[in-house]
Amino acid sequence: xxxxxxxxxxxxxxxxxxxxxxxxxxxxxxxxxxxxxxxxxxxxxxxxxxxxxxxxxxxxxxxxxxxxxxxxxxxxxxxxxxxxxxxxxxxxxxxxxxxxxxxxxxxxxxxxxxxxxxxxxxxxxxxxxxxxxxxxxxxxxxxxxxxxxxxxxxxxxxxxxxxxxxxxxxxxxxxxxxxxxxxxxxxxxxxxxxxxxxxxxxxxxxxxxxxxxxxxxxxxxxxxxxxxxxxxxxxxxxxxxxxxxxxxxxxxxxxxxxxxxxxxxxxxxxxxxxxxxxxxxxxxxxxxxxxxxxxxxxxxxxxxxxxxxxxxxxxxxxxxxxxxxxxxxxxxxxx
Numbered sequence: 003x004x005x006x007x008x009x010x011x012x013x014x015x016x017x018x019x020x021x022x023x024x025x026x027x028x029x030x031x032x033x034x035x036x037x038x039x040x041x042x043x044x045x046x047x048x049x050x051x052x053x054x055x056x057x058x059x060x061x062x063x064x065x066x067x068x069x070x071x072x073x074x075x076x077x078x079x080x081x082x083x084x085x086x087x088x089x090x091x092x093x094x095x096x097x098x099x100x101x102x103x104x105x106x107x108x109x110x111x112x113x114x115x116x117x118x119x120x121x122x123x124x125x126x127x128x129x130x131x132x133x134x135x136x137x138x139x140x141x142x143x144x145x146x147x148x149x150x151x152x153x154x155x156x157x158x159x160x161x162x163x164x165x166x167x168x169x170x171x172x173x174x175x176x177x178x179x180x181x182x183x184x185x186x187x188x189x190x191x192x193x194x195x196x197x198x199x200x201x202x203x204x205x206x207x208x209x210x211x212x213x214x215x216x217x218x219x220x221x222x223x224x225x226x227x228x229x230x231x232x233x234x235x236x237x238x239x240x241x242x243x244x245x246x247x248x249x250x251x252x253x254x255x256x257x258x259x260x261x262x263x264x265x266x267x268x269x270x271x272x273x274x275x276x277x278x279x280x281x282x283x284x285x286x287x288x289x290x291x292x293x294x295x296x297x298x299x300x301x302x303x304x305x306x307x308x309x310x311x312x313x314x315x316x317x318x319x320x321x322x323x324x325x326x327x328x329x330x331x332x333x334x335x336x337x
Contacts, residue, residue, distance in 0.1 A: 015280055015297040018287075021236045023243035027065055030228050034066035037226050038201055045071030045200040046226070047191050050101070051258060052089030054250060055205040055229065058237050060097055061244040062228055063203055069098040073194055077187045079107040080116065081261040089250055096247060104190045106183065115182040122175035126154060126166050133159035137260035138168075138176065139268045157262055180259060184220025192223075201225035207234050209278055213312065214319020215270050222322055233283060234275040273308065281308045 038044065046063040050056050063072045076090045087103070094101045110116060123130045130136070134156060141151040152173055157163045168176075188202075195202045204224025206216055211230040216222035229237055234255075241251050255266045255275060271278050277298045284294035284305070291302040291309070298305065 015283065015289075015294070016235075019233055019235050019279060019283055021232070021239055023240050026232075026236075027062065027240065027243065030062050031066035034063065034226060034228055038067065041201055041225060043195075043199055043201040043225070045073065045198060046203045047073045047075065047195040047198065047200045048203040048205060049077055049187055049191055049221075050074045050090035050093055051205075052083075052086040052093070052250065053253070053255065053258075054234075054237055054241055054246070055207050055210075056090075057093045057246045057250050058241050058244060059203055059205040059229055060093060060099060061246060062240075064097050064099065065244075070100075071200070072097075072099050073198060073200060074099050074101045075187070075190055075194065076101055076103045077106050077190060078103070079105070079110055079183055081259065083256070083258050083263070085253075086258050089247075089253070092247055093250065096245070102194070104187075106186045106190070109186050110182055113182055113186075115179050115186075119176055119179035122172050122179065123154065123156065125172050126168065127156050127164075129158075130156060135261035137262035137264040137269070138173070139165070139264070140270065140272055155262060181217045181220055183259060184217040184222075188220055188223050195225075203228065204230075206230050207237050208232055209234050209271070209275065209282060212282065213270070213315045214322045215266070216322065218322045233279040235279045272311070278308070281305060282312060285309050285312060 034046070038046070045067055048056060048059055048063065050060060060072065060074055074090070074094050076087055076094075078084075078087050091101065093099075120130060123136055127134075136154060136156045138152050139155055141153070152168060154166045154168050154172070154176070155163055156166070191202050194200070202223070202225045204221065204227040206221070206227060207229050208231055210216060211227065229240075232240070238251065257264050257266055257269050267274055273281070277300070280294055280298040281300075283289075284291075284297075291305040294300075295302045295305045300308075
């Protein structure tokens with residue numbers, strides 16, 4: 003395929019992903035107002051991470067109910083990037099939103115979050131302790147390393163990194179301990195929502211929501227999720243339209259969860275968000291693999307691999323979307 007054809011395919015799919023930013027902003031803001039009335043809540047609480055999704059969500063909340071009815075939390079912990087707190091404040095100041103800092107580090111330490119995580123890591127790296135850092139990474143599916151294989155990366159105090167395959171028990175233990183972070187943040191969000199009679203706003207985009215990139219009863223818990231239908235590309239378009247600071251719009255998407263710097267790409271998705279959007283959009287809309295491949299700069303075989311992984315993640319994370327299961331429906335109570 004020549005370069006002209008590739009640009010044509012890319013432009014066509016990009017055009018299909020394009021969004022009328024002002025019309026979409028008004029639609030989301032209007033729907034948020036309707037939802038709040040239905041819940042008998044007068045405002046919105048959300049956590050600001052310094053990332054693109056929470057920043058856009060905060061701006062949409064302000065458009066819906068005004069800055070005085072939006073309350074944002076900045077919730078650092080021991081492994082947080084200091085930039086997250088700074089950028090969160092930058093967004094709040096730009097939007098005129100009241101904020102509070104809730105340092106969740108002490109709560110996590112008291113619950114044993116870090117100690118429990120480190121104990122699992124020491125099953126593989128007995129010397130792991132003070133001065134060390136770690137993260138979890140996935141295999142590169144496009145290079146044929148397999149599907150859903152996660153490894154532990156540790157860095158010793160001298161800066162040397164080692165990548166180690168984990169047993170399922172060690173992987174699950176590290177993830178279980180780390181998930182305390184998202185669940186603790188949600189506790190604070192609901193505390194402030196309850197005292198203000200506000201609703202809690204969740205910030206997943208479509209890629210994250212579809213693929214289960216959230217913690218059940220952690221960052222997955224919310225009363226409203228206003229951007230869950232938007233592809234990440236569309237979230238970035240709204241960010242520019244809503245005046246989100248350029249520094250945030252140019253920041254690579256990160257998890258900001260592990261003590262080593264970690265992108266969402268190496269932790270969960272394996273492709274940059276713009277190419278994942280093209281693959282997900284193509285799958286959702288019945289495009290041929292070759293058409294998506296030409297637009298995304300992949301081979302049709304690679305697109306098929308990505309599609310298989312999307313399907314596998316949907317199946318594996320279906321549980322995260324489920325409401326509590328009842329033995330018998332209670333007809334008098336409806337969600």
